[in-house]
């Protein structure tokens with residue numbers, strides 16, 4: 001046994017001695033062709049995850065008095081990445097001195113993305129959406145993030161029959177989900193309840209009717225609260241109304257609309273005691289806090305080798321303060337969930353919007369914050385990565 005060990009040690013030494021001449025010989029014998037510059041895996045990864053894209057508004061149309069549809073193409077003429085129906089893309093633009101962005105659910109289907117087209121629909125509400133609604137014109141250029149978000153069907157998690165409930169402009173992700181079903185890219189049965197005050201406020205009704213006519217796995221039920229119309233329900237999307245169409249205990253719910261709708265549906269579904277995973281909400285952006293007379297603090301922002309000192313109101317998020325000052329701070333969901341704005345806290349008291357703390361335990365322990373859901377309570381100092 002001892003002898004064999006010695007023998008192997010000796011052979012290793014011989015190999016080691018020959019290593020340099022062996023390598024030299026192999027290099028000399030190798031082909032003289034240059035190394036490849038592109039690898040297929042990298043090309044595919046870049047297609048699926050281009051990060052930020054330069055886009056141009058190529059068409060715009062009004063769907064209702066308050067909802068405007070915007071169609072984009074990429075400036076580099078590439079296709080958009082394939083995505084999961086229900087996801088969003090964030091659009092960044094400069095308005096005055098501010099560098100702002102907002103996430104919008106994608107209306108078009110993943111297949112249309114491969115044809116170089118991506119459609120968003122914007123409801124006239126708030127600073128950025130009002131700009132897109134009233135001022136943005138065909139030919140304008142923007143920066144868009146790759147599609148993101150967890151609001152999509154998941155085969156292993158969700159039941160094969162999904163009930164989607166839309167309120168107002170919350171119809172947008174469901175148009176993509178319905179289109180993807182008809183395209184054959186998703187495999188579920190979908191019952192969509194679409195609530196609005198009046199028929200005039202129903203966006204995409206014709207498109208939804210056309211899709212429903214193409215698939216017996218898609219049913220659309222319109223519910224109007226303020227008027228009666230043929231082939232539309234009246235009132236609200238209640239459990240009783242939905243129960244006429246589906247067994248509510250055997251489906252997965254997807255909700256997209258205003259907070260008041262979520263509160264109403266939550267109460268309606270409470271008696272069913274559904275598991276948490278049976279109901280998904282699309283997260284809305286974190287808004288301003290309700291503060292009587294908000295104070296303004298100083299926010300010191302480190303970005304690479306630069307330091308900026310900007311005003312930060314106590315009722316606005318740190319992200320809003322940075323955007324107002326024109327700083328290019330990274331963000332996507334603006335709801336605390338994606339972690340894309342993840343920044344290092346250095347000093348200063350702050351608070352996180354209720355129910356929006358999506359940080360991992362390690363992030364909290366090592367002092368990281370999500371500026372999109374964090375409000376200052378005194379002067380603060382943070383270290384933020386540059387978006388691009």
Ligand code: FES
Pocket residue numbers: 330331332333334335336337338339340341342358370371372373
């Ligand atoms: S932008 Fe998604 S967590 Fe802040």
